[in-house]
Amino acid sequence: MKKMKKLLFLILISRAVFAQDLFGTKIYLNPGHGGFDSNDRNIPETGFWESTSNLDKGLALRNILQQINATVYMSRVANTSADDLPLSQIVSDANSKNVDFFHAIHSNAFNGQSNYTLLLFQGKDNAPTYPDALTMANFVSNEIYNANRTTAKYSRGDFDFYGTGQAYLGVFKNLNVPGTLSEGSFHDYLPESWRLMNSSYKKHEAWAIARGFLKYFLRPGFQTGIIAGLVRDMNKTVSYYGITSKGDNKLPLNNIKVTVEPGGKTYNGDGNNNGFFLFDSLAAGSYKLYYEAPGYYKDSSTVTVTANTTSFADKFLLYDTTVVVKIVSYSPSSPTDSVKTISPVSIRFDLPMDTASTNAAFHLTPATQGVITWSDGNKYFTFKPSLPYLKAAEYMVTLSKTAKTIWGIELAGELSFKFLTKNRNRYLLEKTYPEANSSINLGYPQIRLQFEAPVSTASLGGQINLYDRSGTRLSVINVKIFSENGKGLIYFESRDQLWDQMSPLSVQLGGKIADIDSIPMVDSVVIPFSVSYDQAIPITIFDNFETQVGWKDPSASPHSTGIDTSTSHFSITTERKFLGSKSGKLFYTFTNSANGSCFIPNETKIQTNADAGAWVFGDLSNNHINLWFEDSTTTEFSVFYDSLDWVGWKFIRNRGEVPNKNLKKLIGIEVKQAVTGNKNGLIYIDNLQTFDGLTGIQQNEDLTVTNFNLDQNYPNPFNPETQISYQLPENSFVTLKIFDVLGNEVAILVNEFQQAGKHNYKLGIRNYELSSGVYFYQLRAGNFLQTKKMVVLK
Structure with a gap:
């Protein structure tokens, strides 16, 4: 009998609450969007998705309307791509169900600083397609405006709002009944976006729309009321934009607890930075609320509830200055798993700390220099080492209990923890081109740096510089930063040519260059090098590689062997050029470990009766580059020109013997795979030409000698031999000697009387046991004395 009385009592209460019967009324709800698709809208800062929010409001509204006996249909009750139906299908579904009213649920977005309520209907502002739609729009806009406490409310026809003068919103097109679309608030306004992450806040908007339906269908309002509000910190502000007049600049509190009496109901808030609470279905009358939040003084307030309205009971709480601070988390938190040698030490407190006492209470052993920073209102402590920790070392962190809150309350006890560091605390530079203290024989080198791991581009600002001998910083171009096979690579070139008779230059690297794990180099590095330059004096440029006339792909030649024809190609490109606007580009891939040949045939068979050379942008592959000729008997032969042991523009000339020198035709260019060469590479070729000689070596025997002169040796640097x-x-007694950098005489090359004219001396390092380094050679003839510098490379 007692159970029957209790059940009867609940039924009577239910009927009293929902006496506003909508029996026989059919309503169609359309929660907009669906399935996180491209037309969905997301706010990354809060995790908000409009499709989820609209559905939550729709489901809450359906439950409220069904409890007052309305028949409710929904366009979707889940949130997948399949639920995001075409608008025409939604309209057709609503028409087929012969509903009395259609309502679509959305939220708005603009510039992150607006937050008004907008209701839309079909038609002009003052001439709706269905007059009842304007009536409903006014009811609902007013209710949502009051519930969400937005800045303004508008009811607009889509003809005028979108400026089309005709139907615009697809959700209204061909709809047979009045319909409205609510944009309850702005989800890109961050305070509102956080509130829309609270399920009770969305339910509150559903209550507002339900009140609008009761007014529209001429039913009395709900006989119960709602208490809602926001709990915030009186003294702290948010880091994002908030409308001051709405109090949205004040910090909402997480994990609040609000209790209402009589009734003993408790609302436990979420951690989504909104501070919102809600008590619905309350009988009219007076209530007392009790507010709590972690670390804050408790407070209370008295509220009067009126039927069919929301009574707001916002509360600002103050910190409880007597509470002992708690350590929420710290890191590195594992004593067994090793951490990076630049990992910061961090400690999070649940209350704001006095920074001076906390900094003094912090100790790290072994002692380490570093920088302490604070964030999150002095609740988050971070120590960042100035230099990486020791490798594979154990560190002890201690925070003594003398660390205090801003109200002078000490820690309950000392905090201590250990961590181990990884066996790596420096970012290593593995290779450079040029190498330190080397001399390279090209005026347009590409500087290459190879690090042990991928480089952090964010660490490079002002850390890599190229200087000339006077200390002037040179401008660089064609900078390329990338990773390959786990290595960090940086390539760049000087904007201007670098040759200046072995002028010293240097690449200087700052110690702040770091890898993607933020491990820095620490120590600065200086890479000194010098440059010499063979500059051809062209007689005839017979191909400037501005077009591909005559040149074919490697696959077209029988001389090409052991190559991947799908990736080995020759083309004309604007990527690089020595002169003009284009150059020839050869990308090659060898399929075997040695003896491959990538041959670019030239069908025109260019006639050349003098030495031929070309400008080549090398690839450091150590493969060989050869030119192929055909003599007057149509015999084909190759001539070795150089090893591809450089990167940058270099003029190459024959290094081998050329049979029938004056009777030959150029028939192709070949990259010959060396045993120690790379299996793939990329070179550029420009200005194929005949030449008279090289600056520093006057080779025309027919010129009349009018002055004493000592030419620059060629090649320089050299190994194994060079020509002086x-x-x-006039006839003279001549001495030609070599000295080392200390002035010691190393060798006497010539010591005899010689006839007037041009003289050449071929110097081989094996004959004089010259080691790598810088030497000086000196010519004395009568009263003439001249000295030049040369470099031996091994």
Whole structure:
């Protein structure tokens, strides 16, 4: 009998609450969007998705309307792509169900600083397609405006709002009944976006729309009321934009607890930075609320509830200055798993700390220099080492109990923890081109740096510089930063040519260069190098590689062997050029470990009766580059020109013997795979030409000698031999000597009387046991004395 009385009592209460019967009324709800698709809208800062929010409001509204006996249909009750139906299908579904009213649920977005309520219907502002739609729009806009406490409310026809003068919103097109679309608030306004992450806040908007339906269908309002509000910190502000007049600049509190009496109901808030609470279905009358939040003084307030309205009971709480601070978390938190040698030490407190006492209470052993920073209102402590920790070392962190809150309350006890560091605390530079203290024989080198791991581009600002001998910083171009096979690579070139008779240059690297794990180099690095330059004096440029006339792909030649024809190609490109606007580009891939040949045939068979050379942008592959010729008997032969042991623009000339020198045709260019060469590479070729000689070596025997002169040796640097040329305008006694950098005489090359004219001396390092380094050679002839510098490379 007692159970029957209790059940009867609940039924009577239910009927009293929902006496506003909508029996026989059919309503169609359309929660907009669906399935996190491209037309959905997301706010990354809060995790908000409009499709989820609209559905939550729709489901809450359906439950409220069904409890007052309305028949409710929904376009979707889940949130997948399949639920995001075409608008025409939604309209057709609503028409087929012969509903009395259609309502679509959305939220709005603009510039992150607006937050008004907008209701839309079909038609002009003052001439709706269905007049009842305007009536409903006014009811609902007013209710949502009051519930969400937005800045303004508008009811607009889509003809005028979108400026089309005709039907615009697809959700209204061909709809047979009045319909409205609510944009309850702005989800890109961050205070509102956080509130829309609270399920009770969305339910509150559903209550507002339900009140609008009761007014529209001429039913009395709900006989119960609602208490809602926001709990915030009186003294702290948010880091994002908030409308001051709405109090949205004040910090909402997480994990609040609000209790209402009589009734003993408790609302436990979420951690979504909104501070919102809600008590619905309350009988009219007076209530007392009790507010709590972690670390804050408790407070209370008295509220009067009126039927069919929301009574707001916002509360600002103050910190409880007597509470002992708690340590929420710290890191590195594992004593067994090793951490990076640049990992910061962090400690999070649940209350704001006095930074001076906390900094003094912090100790790290072994002692380490570093920088302490605070964030999150002095609740988050971070120590960042100035230099990486020791490798594979154990560190002890201690925070003594003398660390205090801003109200002077000490820790309950000392905090201590250990961590181990990884066996790596420096970012290593593995290779450079040029190498330190080397001399390279090209005026347009590409500088290459190879690090042990991928480089952090964010660490490079002002850390890599190229200087000339006077200390002037040179401008660089064609900078390329990338990773390959786990290595960090940086390539760049000087904007201007670098040759200046072995002028010293340097690449200087700052110690702040770091890998993607933020491990820095620490120590600065200086890479000194010098540059010499063979500059051809062209007689005839017979191909400037501005077009591909005559040149074919490697696959077209029988001389090409052991290559991947799908990736080995020759083309004309604007990627690089020595002169003009284009150059020839050869990408090659060898399929075997040695003896491959990537041959670019030239069908025109260019006639050349003098030495031929070309500008080549090398690839450091150590493969060989050869030129192929055909003599007057149509015999084909190759001539070795150089090893591809450089990167940058270099003029190459024959290094081998050329049979029938004056009777030959150029028929192709070949990259020959060396045993120690790379299996793939990329070179550029420009200005194929005949030449008279190289600056520093006057080779025209027919010129009349009028002055004493000592030429620059060629090649320089050299190994195993070089040529020294000089001119005598008269018969003279000549000495030609070599000295080391200390001035010690190393060798006497010439010591005899010689006739006037041009003289050449071929110097081999094996004959004089010259080691790697810088030497000076000196010519004395009568009263003439001249000295030049040369470099031996091994």
